[in-house]
């Protein structure tokens with residue numbers, strides 16, 4: 001049995017269209033566009049789209065992330081204006097999808113279209129231990145390609 005998270009239905013049309021896993025192995029739950037009528041998103045335009053639901057994760061060792069759907073992103077250029085949406089465990093408001101048409105043609109979003117996906121991820125909250133020097137590590141300060149390409 002999956003873990004249970006509180007969910008509020010803010011738009012009655014979502015009652016029969018709740019986020020669900022499409023297959024037993026799916027990681028993401030599709031989020032729908034709770035809009036009233038078709039919306040044309042012009043190239044370069046970003047729209048904040050309501051989902052008609054709110055969740056309260058409550059457990060600070062979990063968070064949710066909103067990610068693009070691969071097909072929409074790859075074929076239609078519909079991705080997220082914030083690239084990734086991070087949903088805090090104490091957020092109780094409606095989930096919104098920042099929807100960016102990064103493509104070259106207008107895109108028509110229809111009511112209840114599956115627009116993005118939500119994943120639930122573990123989170124570790126940390127404190128900071130202030131030091132003057134770090135313990136040595138194999139990488140040290142090397143980054144940004146320091147290990148080469150091949």
Ligand SMILES: O=c1ccn([C@H]2C[C@H](O)[C@@H](COP(=O)(O)OP(=O)(O)OP(=O)(O)O)O2)c(=O)[nH]1
Pocket residue numbers: 066082084085086087088089091094095096097098
């Ligand atoms: O794509 C998103 C991203 C965020 N949120 C909601 C849930 C999240 O918990 C809250 C705040 O998000 P974030 O902390 O990323 O926003 P901020 O710009 O840093 O504003 P704030 O000052 O409210 O934290 O907004 C969404 O509905 N969709």
